[in-house]
Amino acid sequence: MNIICIGGGPAGLYFGLLMKLRQPSHRVVVVERNRPYDTFGWGVVFSDATMDNLQEADPVSAAEINAAFNRWDDIDIHFEDRTLTSGGHGFIGIGRKKLLNILQARCEALGVELVFETEVADDQEIARKYQADLVIASDGLNSRIRTRYANTYQPDVDTRRNRFVWLGTHQRFDAFTFAFEKTEHGWFQAHAYQFDDKTSTFIVETPEEVWQKTGIDQMSQEDGVKFCENLFAKYLGGHELMANAKHLRGSAIWIRFPRVICEHWVHWEKIDGKPVPIVLMGDAAHTAHFSIGSGTKLALEDAISLADGLGAGGPDALPQVLRDYEAVRSVEVLKIQNAARNSTEWFEHVDRYAQFAPEQFAYSLLTRSQRISHENLRVRDAKYVEGFEAWLAAGAGLAVTGQQASVPPMFTPYKARGVTLKNRVVMSPMAMYSCHDGVPGEFHMVHLGSRALGGAGMVVAEMTCVSPDARITPGCPGLWNDEQRDAWKRIVGFVHASSDAKIAMQIGHAGRKGSTRLAWEGIDLPLDDGNWPLVSASALPYIDGVSQVPREMTRADMDRIKTDFVLAAQRAAEAGFDWLELHCAHGYLLSSFISPLTNHRTDAYGGSLENRLRYPLEVFHAVRAVWPQDKPMSVRISAHDWVEGGITADDAVEIARAFKDAGADLIDCSSGQVSKAEKPVFGRMFQTPFADRVRNEANIPTIAVGAIFEADHVNSIIASGRADLCALARPHLADPFWTLHEAAKIGYKEATWPQQYIAGKRQYETNLERAAQYAQQPGK
Secondary structure (H helix, E strand, C coil): CEEEEECCCHHHHHHHHHHHHHCCCCEEEEECCCCCCCCCCCEEEEEHHHHHHHHHHCHHHHHHHHHHCEEECCEEEEECCEEEEECCCCEEEEEHHHHHHHHHHHHHHHCCEEECCCCCCCHHHHHHHCCCCEEEECCCCCCHHHHHCHHHHCEEEEEEEEEEEEEEECCCCCCEEEEEEEECCEEEEEEEEECCCCCEEEEEEEEHHHHHHHCHHHCCHHHHHHHHHHHCHHHHCCCCEECCCCCCCHHHHCEEEEEEEECCCEEEEEECCEEEEEEECHHHCECCCHHHCCHHHHHHHHHHHHHHHHCCCCHHHHHHHHHHHHHHHHHHHHHHHHHHHHHHHHHHCHHHHCCCCHHHHHHHHHCCCCCCCHHHHHHHCHHHHHHHHHHHHHHCCCCCCCCCCCCCHHHCCEEECCEEECCCEEECCCCCCCCECCECCHHHHHHHHHHHHCCCCEEECCCEECCHHHCCCCCCCECCCHHHHHHHHHHHHHHHHHCCCEEEEEEECCHHHCCECCHHHHCCCECCCCCCCCEECCCCCCCCCCCCCCEECCHHHHHHHHHHHHHHHHHHHHHCCCEEEEEECCCCHHHHHHCCCCCCCCCCCCCCHHHHCHHHHHHHHHHHHHCCCCCCEEEEEECCCCCCCCCCHHHHHHHHHHHHHHCCCEEEEECCCCCCCCCCCCCCCCCHHHHHHHHHHCCCCEEEECCCCCHHHHHHHHHCCCCCEEEECHHHHHCCCHHHHHHHHCCCCCCCCCHHHHHHHHHHHHHHHHHHHHHCCCCC
């Protein structure tokens, strides 16, 4: 084949040499606009795992790259005049110029044609010139080719909030270094690492508004660099900071990171009657934020993937190979970009976490991307994690001696008002549709009782309705009469007598989502008969053309339903519940007032967020007034509607502040289920960022929910200060003893099992130990 790579960065060079290595008969041409062996930039970072990939792809170039690397295991975090260190991270750095020079030399040795000082204005013209069978668009972040065929590639470019500048220094750093300095206008942070025996990369970043208030946007390039040098002087050991973009004027060296993602990576163009694929690779196809150092890694792994797919094949193999390339690499890139997004957002909001003690600030930084979890961090540096766990446990009031095992974060106690939970695990409220006339029976006794025995710090009853017409389905529980209260009291009594768990009641009103079938008979579908009238903030059905149309609530309706909530709360107190949650999420009645998607009112209860919150806050105030003052009250909200024009995370922070001011103790941060038009972005712990923002911006404790299913998830969330409690639903459906089983899996033997089940505890732990030993045997 005739292959042309437009752009002589890491992607183009590496793909070129790999293709020539696999099939010397290929003609491979790399066209680069710069001069031979003349490139720009400071250092790039790889992980040890990336080097393993390079070693397998081409041992010769890998050996040269490996010899030129500077290695370190430690990360140093400088914050509030403290330095906190974590080891075992396995980073390697190399100068960008050195890396490209190695790849250029390897290309020349293999017979790849390198064409320098050539600006490609027309990819089709150069493809025609070299009679290309395959064109690689490796022309970088500002790819002309991606722009030209944007209708095919469908690029999405998101310009991020922070300004950053890529500098160098002759100061040497023994560890990958993060340094944070606060100015009168806000935070600046530096990312620094050594990449050869005398030079280090030194990236400085700050939010756009801080950058402008500081006046850097009006400074010359030299003055802007000098500002950074003075700000971070104590880390530079007397060395200067250096810029290498002398051709840029003033503050132009400060840029905002563009996150690039493309829907498709392959465009077919007919050139002289022959279909030729033009394939994106490296930064032309995607970018990953410098804070996780994966841009070059992705470029090289793109090259490996496509080269492996093509092997020694010819043009006939291209269509299927390119389909596979796009499918496989887009998934791998998405994983990195998700991690990069988390990392980017952390650095964009340092002020959110600056309230943390240095110990937790550092831990939050280390785990910011969610690629490094609590247990993964323990594998890297067990001593660091044990020390941090001891610090966290002490903060929760636990005394951990030198002889004791450290306490995992999920097993630290949590106190709200007069109630102390033994750990941070909560069984989420989950609709069971198993009541008759709203009365919970034997099923609920077993369902809630078994989960209380299973180790959770608190179990939460499903949404319990405040009146017959407040039910979702005929099978939903209620608290509108004394018979229901007494049935709940029996369950609460069992939980208190037989376990050390707490039990919470969640009260709510279905609103426009009411009068539907049991879930297994057709979720959200109206009853075949026996429907009751519905009310909501506005006369909008949940499912157009299917659901019953509710009546818009009048003031009289509001007063009646508020009284229903108050009476239900009083009965919950009489039943002995430890905790009360008000359901203001998922499109139910109170949620329907909050979301602009479901509230089209023109009176004082519609329009602005302040107005839309008016009635839910009225209900909250009335309920809080009758709920015992020594018992906590939380509010579940939909922190994001996942629909354009609906509630966003920004709104969630304001909603949380309003309920906090009203007296709420925690915000239970769920999302969605407000509109059938929703398009949620799922993934593990996918709703935790909402709990994080609410907790650390509205300054109110939160409960994280959503795809949390391992002890490692809970430990990571609690330890990093992203939430105070973690509520799990489906894991508890599958395993009533989820908490105790997870404790055994992570080797924590101090979790208290019911006395009746102690023999099972010993057997379970023994089985896990045997399984671990078996797995470590050779050949297993």
